[in-house]
Amino acid sequence: MNEPEEKISSRKREESFYMANDGQNHIATPASTTKRIGELDLIRGMALLGILIANMQIFSYPYLYTSIIDAGWWQNAWDQTALWFIYLFVEQKFFTIFSFLFGLGFMIFLQRAKHKTDRPIRLYVRRLLFLFVLGLIHTYLIWSGDILLPYALLGFLLIFFYHKSAKTMLTWAVGLLVASCLFMIIQTFLFDNFMAARAPSVLVIENLIQDSVHAYSQGTYMDMLIQRLLDSDFGMEFNIFMMPMILAMFLFGAYAGKKELFRNLNQHRTGIKKMWRWSFIIGTVFLIVQVVLRTQVDAQNSGYNMAHIIGVLISAPALCFFYITSVLLLLQRDIWQRLLRPLKAVGRMALTNYLLQTVVCTLIFYSYGFGMYGKLGPALGVVLAFIIFGIQIIASNLWLKHFKFGPMEWIWRSFTYKGVFAKTLEKED
Template sequence: MGMKAKLEPTKVNERIAELDVLRGIALFGILVVNMKYFSTPTLYLEMLGITWWDDPLNSFVDILVQLFFEFKFISMFSFLFGTGFALFLSRLEQKALLPGPFVRRRLTFLLLVGFVHLFFIWYGDILTIYALLGFLLLLFMKKKRKSTVIWAFSFLLFPVFLFSVALLAGLGTNERLPTMMADILERSVYAYSEGTAADIFVQRMIDIAMIYQGHLFVMPMVFGMFLLGVYAWESGIIKKAGEQLLLLKRIRNGSLLIGLPFIVISVWSGVKIESVSSPHYIIYYAGQLISGPALAVFYITSLFFLMQNKRWREKLVFFQPIGRMAFTNYLLQSLICTTLFYSYGLGLFGKVDKAAGLLLAVIIFACQLLFSHYWFKRKKQGPIEAIWRKYTYKV
């Protein structure tokens, strides 16, 4: 009984509202970016430099997503994972519990759900990567704060080094590559829009193999944001945000100054991409991998700054419920979208343009927001969160 009392779910008044709100907003940004991967073979269209809808409205939406969404919200979500990881360990220490078994069970559950999501629902899963990198994060938890920051920026800059090497080495100059990509593109459209469950599974395996090559560049960025999240918690910036407004303002302004030029370079290069063999393809992603984390920090500090104002806080806490069950809502987004676009559902794959996709993302998120409010009127935790807790604590 004593153990169960110690392991009660965190009460609403004990939660840090800013973190929940950030998770909720990050979920929207992730859905906006993921929508084109759910609804079209974007993975191969971008490699081939093909644009299906280039009218003014769709071109505007494309640039809008590149400027304000791509790599920003996955960076934000990664920062929050690091913060949540450090917070979880600190609460275990407060309860005088050895963290090892609890952390391993927590990450193992995340990994198992990630595998199911990756192999049987959608190839764009991020949970598997978070779980695997989470085990690595344990090695960095006892480091000094200065060391944590140095490691964070080292990981954040490493993908830029990789892209520079790739650019000099002439990545993608294989003459057979465009033909191979065109064949896979054609097969993916058929599999997802008309194919059987077996066709979809085979295509998903191909997509996983393809996207994980790109993840080799993205994972250092994700881990770097993990470490920044750990530092933000351990340094007290999050816990004492109201006392550090000047520091938040400096970080906000500095991250904006770093992010702006690189996002401009990235979007400019994106317009000029002709194929995966184009240098602009590498410059585009290198720019995104620098500007994404920088502008994510700008978003995070801006929100913390705003939420110290009572009027803004009252408005923004409306997003807290969806952030409190971010695990559940992330999986729901995949279930909803694959049902809409894949052949076992409405079969709309390849038939929804970018503008309609953005509108659809807004509608889905709005429904999730209302559902989350409804859920917490009756329950203390989201459904997946409750199972995760039981698996972690064995209660």
């Protein structure tokens, strides 16, 4: 049976967005903004707010060290409330959303790239190499809390799953989380002295707190560079335990991409509601486990606060899915579509906005700016995060009225596609 003329015409228009034919070979060009999935941009924008709230602690005071010992910081009721709010509802929940979207973006990118070039993996590798270099610069020259570098490194592992089935991706994702939990249970309850024996003393941590405050609030750039190296090294052990969860979220996202779940949201409405219920139940149960382990086990541990990671490894991914499905269900109502629409622009410029958050916050807290490091508590940090993000919403929407991509997104695409498109920053018709 012949295809309807309208469908054929639509398909040809789609192909024209993604391919340029030089007479012999297809030249790879970036995806048109008209092919973006709006829900993903909106969720990505929401995730950026959560990431900023969580990162504000690292920007504004030596949270890396004060979270390990009772250093007497921020004891008033407002700050304590903010700390618990961030711990329960923000920490690890939004960067897992970002990780999920990274894996989903990986699959969407390669699915589109294979229609544009016979070497889609090569394009993806170029994309990761740019992210890797940017992550190195961001981590060691600007701020130690960077997420781009581990994303780039783990992103290479996704290549091995490209041709695997969706079921295999899902099995590996669940397996990574379960295996990580079992490892943490063994090392916490069967070898409970292992971490404590390796942990620095309270005196060492107190000295690191003082050094951080001095370096970032009044030190020279070289002082800050040295402190960033110490911070990165100190946080490496915690980050290692988070790597399997990040890769698992990548694979969950790749699974969603493989199944094309976000292309047919209406067809998956029942599944979305089921996921919403179960992710809430599982996430809440393991969040309780997380809190109990932190208050009853970590509090008695003279070393790193590690036991509660057992709960984090399940509660964070589950609540990540609860947040995502909540947004998808809200978007079924016109009023929420209108209210949340401005977040799409923030999500379309995710890389630019993520880096801008670092630039703005380091200017506020570091000595080459206003030197507010160690002087602003968690409660005011949350307020500041909302103010900065509100400005980003306005700026992103204004920018995209005139340009197709954010500035960093344009550079990233230029590197990926080797400059084969020329006017990507021109004003849209």
